[in-house]
Amino acid sequence: MFSVKMTDTKLLKDMFQAIAILVDEATFNVNPENIQLRAMDPSRVAMIDFQWPKTIFDEYQCDQPQKICVNIAELLKLLRRTGRDETVQLTLTPDTPKLQITITGKYTRTFNMPTLEPQEEETPTPKITFKTEAKATTEGLKQAIEDAQLVSDHVRVEADPEKITLQATGDLMGATIELKKGSDALLDLQTQEPSKATFSLSYLAEIIKAASATSEIATLQFANDMPIRIDFHQPKEGKLTFYLAPRIEVE
Amino acid sequence: MKRPFGRTKKIAKKKTNLSIFDVIDKPTLVNELKRNVDLWTTRQNPTGLCVACKGSRMLCGKTRCPVLVRINSFIRTFPLIKNVNIDGASPPSVFVGRIGYPYVYAGPLVPPIHEDTSHYDLPELWFGKPIDEIVNFRSMLVRGKQRIHVNRFHEAGKIIDRTRELALASSAIDVELSLKRPPRGCLVFSDGVQPFGPSAPIRDLRVGSSRWDHNIEKAYYDTDLKARPAVLELYEKGVLVTRIQRAFSVGALGVGQQRRLVPTRWSITAVDSTVSKGLMKQVRTFPLVGEYRLYESSYLSNQFEILMIPDAWSYEAIEAWYPGTVWNPSGRKVVMYGDSEGYEGRTTYASIGGCYYAARLAVCELLVKEQRQATIVVLREARPGYIMPVGVWQVRENVRNAMKNRPLKFNTLAEALQRIAAQFRIPLKQWESKSTLITRARLQRKLTQYT
Numbered sequence: 001m002f003s004v005k006m007t008d009t010k011l012l013k014d015m016f017q018a019i020a021i022l023v024d025e026a027t028f029n030v031n032p033e034n035i036q037l038r039a040m041d042p043s044r045v046a047m048i049d050f051q052w053p054k055t056i057f058d059e060y061q062c063d064q065p066q067k068i069c070v071n072i073a074e075l076l077k078l079l080r081r082t083g084r085d086e087t088v089q090l091t092l093t094p095d096t097p098k099l100q101i102t103i104t105g106k107y108t109r110t111f112n113m114p115t116l117e118p119q120e121e122e123t124p125t126p127k128i129t130f131k132t133e134a135k136a137t138t139e140g141l142k143q144a145i146e147d148a149q150l151v152s153d154h155v156r157v158e159a160d161p162e163k164i165t166l167q168a169t170g171d172l173m174g175a176t177i178e179l180k181k182g183s184d185a186l187l188d189l190q191t192q193e194p195s196k197a198t199f200s201l202s203y204l205a206e207i208i209k210a211a212s213a214t215s216e217i218a219t220l221q222f223a224n225d226m227p228i229r230i231d232f233h234q235p236k237e238g239k240l241t242f243y244l245a246p247r248i249e250v251e
Numbered sequence: 252m253k254r255p256f257g258r259t260k261k262i263a264k265k266k267t268n269l270s271i272f273d274v275i276d277k278p279t280l281v282n283e284l285k286r287n288v289d290l291w292t293t294r295q296n297p298t299g300l301c302v303a304c305k306g307s308r309m310l311c312g313k314t315r316c317p318v319l320v321r322i323n324s325f326i327r328t329f330p331l332i333k334n335v336n337i338d339g340a341s342p343p344s345v346f347v348g349r350i351g352y353p354y355v356y357a358g359p360l361v362p363p364i365h366e367d368t369s370h371y372d373l374p375e376l377w378f379g380k381p382i383d384e385i386v387n388f389r390s391m392l393v394r395g396k397q398r399i400h401v402n403r404f405h406e407a408g409k410i411i412d413r414t415r416e417l418a419l420a421s422s423a424i425d426v427e428l429s430l431k432r433p434p435r436g437c438l439v440f441s442d443g444v445q446p447f448g449p450s451a452p453i454r455d456l457r458v459g460s461s462r463w464d465h466n467i468e469k470a471y472y473d474t475d476l477k478a479r480p481a482v483l484e485l486y487e488k489g490v491l492v493t494r495i496q497r498a499f500s501v502g503a504l505g506v507g508q509q510r511r512l513v514p515t516r517w518s519i520t521a522v523d524s525t526v527s528k529g530l531m532k533q534v535r536t537f538p539l540v541g542e543y544r545l546y547e548s549s550y551l552s553n554q555f556e557i558l559m560i561p562d563a564w565s566y567e568a569i570e571a572w573y574p575g576t577v578w579n580p581s582g583r584k585v586v587m588y589g590d591s592e593g594y595e596g597r598t599t600y601a602s603i604g605g606c607y608y609a610a611r612l613a614v615c616e617l618l619v620k621e622q623r624q625a626t627i628v629v630l631r632e633a634r635p636g637y638i639m640p641v642g643v644w645q646v647r648e649n650v651r652n653a654m655k656n657r658p659l660k661f662n663t664l665a666e667a668l669q670r671i672a673a674q675f676r677i678p679l680k681q682w683e684s685k686s687t688l689i690t691r692a693r694l695q696r697k698l699t700q701y702t
Contacts, residue, residue, distance in 0.1 A: 024535075042535070042563035042594050043626075044697045126701040153687075200695060202593070227701055245696040 002030055002066065003091040005059035009082040014213040015050070016076050018240065021210045022048050026072045027119040031065035034237075038123045044245075046203050047123060051239040058087075067118035068092060070099060078111045126243055130221035130229065132159040132195040133188075138212030138232065140185025144177045145205050151175045154247055155204065157222060158196040164189065164220075168201070187217070195223050197246040207242050214240060280319075283326045287333075312573075314552075317638040320383060324390040325436055332363055332449060337393050337428040339363045343420040343461075344372035346394055347500050349514035353401045357501075357512055358453055359414050360392040361428045369423045374644030375491055378652055382551055385641060390436075394450035395428045402502070402511035413458045418501040419467050421494075425459035466490050467498050474507030481505065482522055483529045492612070492647070496522040516605070519643055523608035530615035531596060535564050537624040543661040544625075545670055548653035551645060552636030555653050556671050557614060560626040560664065560692050566614070567591035567688040568607045570631040571677050585677055591687045606631075606646040613650035628688050632675050664692055 006012050019026055022041040029036045037050045054060035078101050082088055086105035093100075098112040144166055148155040152170035159165075164186060166177040179186040207230065211218070215232035222228040225246055232240040304310040344360035362368055370376045371388050399407040404415075417424060436449035463471075466488045470481045481504040485495045500518035502510040513521065544559040569589030590601040601607035610629045618625060629650065661667040668689070672679035683689055 040698060043565075044563075044699050045695060047698050124702040126698050128701055200691075227696075227698060243698055245698045245701070247694040248696055249694070 001061065001063050001093055002068065003059070003061045003089065004035075004057045005087060005089045006057050007087050009079070009084075009086060009088050011214060012088060013076070013079050013082070014210075015052075015240070016072060016079060018207075018210040018214060019048060019050060020072045020076060021206045022046055023072060025069055025116055025119070027067055027069040029065065029067055030062050032062050038125075039119075040123055041203075045200070046207065046245070047126070047243040049125070049239065049241040049243070051237075052234070053237045055236050056238055059089075068099070069116040069118040070113065071116065074113055075099075075101070078113065081109075126227055128221075128226050128229070129223060130226070131193050131223040132191045132221065134159065134164055134186060134190075134220045135188040136164075136179065136186050136218055136220060137184070138208065138215055138218050140179065141208050141218060142212050144179065144185070145201065145208050147177050148175055149201050149205055153201050154198055155201050156196055156198045156249075157220075157228070158194070159189065159191050159222070160194045161189070161191050197222050197225050197228060198249055199228060199244055199246055203244055207244065211240055211242065280322055280326065283329070284322070287329045312635055313638045314636045315638050320386055320638065321390070324383070324387040327387070328363075328390050328436075328448065332393055332434050334363075335430045335433055335451075335454075337361050337363050337395075337426075337430065337434070338365075339426060339428075340365050340368045340423040341417060341420075341426045342368045342370070342372035342392075343417050343424050343497075344392060345414055345418045345497065345501055345515075346396075347512050347514045347518070348396070349516055351398075352514060353511075354398055355401060355512060355514060356396040357399055357411060357414060358395040358397055359417050359426060359428065359456065360394050360448070361426045362388070362391040362448075363393065364391070365425070367423055372497075373491070373493055374642070374648060375493060377644065378550060378648040382638065382641065386639075390448045392448040393428065393430075393434045394448060395430060395453040395456065396450055397453050399512070401513070402509075404502070410453055410456045413456050415501040415503060417458050417461070418497050419463045419471060419503055420461035421464040421467075422462070424461040427455075427457040428453065429455040464490060464494060467494065467503065471498070471503045474510075476504075476506070478505035479525055482525045486526045486529070492522060492526065493644075495526075520605040520608050523605070523612045523643070523647070527608060527612040527615045528596065530612070530619050531564065534615055534618045534624050535594070537618065537622045539563070540621075540623045540625045543664055543667040544658040545661065545667050546653040546656060546658045547674065548649050548656065550649045550652065551641065552634040553645065553649055554632040554634065554674065555649050556630045556632075556674055557610075557650060557653050558628040558630070558667060558671065558689070559658070560628070560688070562626040562692065563594050564624050565591065565593050565626045565688055565691075566611055566629075567627070567686060568601070568603060568610050568629040568631070569682065569685055570603060570606065570633065571681075572633050573635050585681070587677075587681065587685050589685050589687075605643040609643040609647035610650045613647050613654060616651070617654040626688055626692065628686060630671065630675070630682060630686075632677060634676075664689075 019037060023039045026037055026039065034051055034053045037048065040047045079088065082103050083105060086103055089102040091100040092115065097115050099115050101111040103109050148166050148168035151173040152168040156167040157164065158167060162181055164179045168175045181189040211232045215234060217233045219231040220228060225248060227243050227245045230242045234240055339362045341359050341361045346358065346360055348356040362371060371392060377385060397407065397410055399411055404411055417426065430451040431454045432451050434449035434451040466485055467490060470476060470485060482495055482499065496518050498504055499522055500513050500515050502512050539561045540559055542561060546557040548555045567589060569587060571585050571587045573585055588603045590603050590607055614627050614629065659670060668679060
């Protein structure tokens with residue numbers, strides 16, 4: 001028996017939206033303490049690591065650890081029907097393979113959707129020694145990425161002790177975006193050595209846009225030509241972390 | 252602006268342009284054309300190249316003169332089509348124009364001969380035929396036409412009803428086509444136009460009895476079945492894409508009230524796109540191919556190299572046109588166009604048009620057959636020998652042919668690219684810089700490399 005209830009339906013929707021960026025069929029690990037998901041996108045370029053403790057939910061009931069796999073786009077379709085001041089309850093009982101979604105507001109509706117064969121394969125966490133750690137507002141990041149997207153499909157992220165520079169070079173146009181340490185956008189910056197790495201903007205933009213709906217502040221960690229780790233701070237002991245592999249610049 | 256039904260735009264009086272005789276250097280052709288002056292009109296090439304060239308100097312850069320190819324087959328049809336009554340076996344075939352949508356010209360295509368003509372309108376059987384043969388039998392198809400609003404069938408009367416019936420026939424069908432005037436051909440001195448037979452407005456149409464393809468018949472009578480599932484179901488049951496497209500085009504599929512004629516051109520791409528979208532859904536669930544693969548095919552001076560990369564489904568099509576080929580008539584440099592989509596597919600129309608979808612269908616067919624997933628890059632080089640466009644079927648069948656052959660297998664991307672470089676005349680650098688997916692495969696690292 002697994003059952004959770006949540007009144008903050010916006011947060012729930014935004015979180016599933018962020019998960020849907022990378023995965024179609026999401027396998028959640030649920031246990032009496034929390035709910036987790038770790039998965040890579042189909043081309044194994046990006047990874048999501050998500051965890052919500054039971055305290056985020058208004059009600060949380062889970063008698064034993066289990067895996068639940070659902071089509072996340074279909075689930076979102078149903079969740080979009082929730083309005084403000086409504087409550088969502090997700091229930092999975094052992095006697096049926098269907099997940100039940102109950103939305104309660106002025107009236108009550110109950111949807112059910114099939115659960116799928118869960119993925120058994122565990123997603124390993126990349127092992128990286130990061131050289132730079134920066135704390136930024138998600139709004140600042142989102143704006144910076146949107147600027148870069150105007151001119152190119154990839155961006156180079158560079159850090160020195162004073163600032164982070166985003167360098168985008170397209171076929172015809174280019175852009176340089178600077179985030180200075182201590183500014184409104186960049187709250188903190190620590191660099192052991194100057195670091196730079198290039199990332200695909202299509203991934204970066206989608207991740208940052210979706211995840212920033214759930215979080216105000218993010219921690220970035222990266223190193224020379226290594227994957228970037230972006231940690232979107234969550235309330236209580238929640239966790240929403242993305243990894244994104246770099247593009248290597250030859251020539 | 253809506254035009255009242257049935258009234259057509261007044262076109263300036265058509266003049267038969269006699270300067271055509273200056274353009275052709277062969278006295279026999281000229282005599283034949285002169286004798287049948289009322290059966291054709293001309294449209295000039297604005298560049299005036301043809302007048303200077305007279306079909307012999309190849310000023311347009313092609314290896315043969317497309318106008319001469321067309322005139323040759325035209326002349327052969329003259330004796331057969333002088334009549335206002337065309338009596339023959341339709342393959343079956345219909346054509347729905349797109350000009351003036353939603354008021355379009357629709358009608359059957361009928362050759363003036365009684366034999367098995369079924370291959371006249373079945374591109375699935377055309378692969379490998381030389382361009383002259385295709386132009387020949389396409390020019391035999393006389394097009395009867397009537398202007399009609401795409402979903403007001405009842406206003407148009409029995410002619411359009413019979414046209415729609417005819418389109419669903421499973422084999423060649425006897426047709427008596429009576430026209431308001433002798434059909435007229437148009438000799439177009441430019442390359443953007445597919446070879447086409449002569450046409451005239453219909454006076455009356457009589458259609459012999461026919462058997463319908465029973466799968467299509469079932470979909471036709473199911474007026475609650477939406478067009479998309481209908482198309483997919485027919486494809487699953489093995490109905491040829493051309494037949495589905497023909498039924499789609501005459502509004503034989505879809506929910507009853509919403510059925511409509513779909514211009515032939517649009518319907519081809521609509522069916523290619525719908526079917527391949529259905530196949531892509533399956534492809535995404537399959538395991539990746541084990542190695543880099545290269546499939547090759549060449550037909551009508553179109554060289555195809557299809558690269559499979561062992562990665563999640565994504566698709567890209569790039570075509571390069573030599574100066575002097577169909578869509579790049581006056582340029583001096585090679586022109587390259589391309590478009591691509593990621594794992595999730597696309598929601599906007601591909602900038603390079605119908606061939607994007609035709610090739611996508613052909614590659615998906617193989618992936619589904621082999622139960623494999625891959626990143627696909629379709630590269631096409633159109634060379635000067637491609638003297639006139641023949642339609643997107645060329646792309647579909649050419650890629651299908653490539654897929655039939657045993658692929659070349661490589662362990663690394665670099666080796667596969669080496670082979671591509673050797674097959675193409677355009678330098679690899681240009682292909683690489685144009686291709687989003689090849690660039691991605693070269694530069695994008697994977698997280699699995701860091702665990």
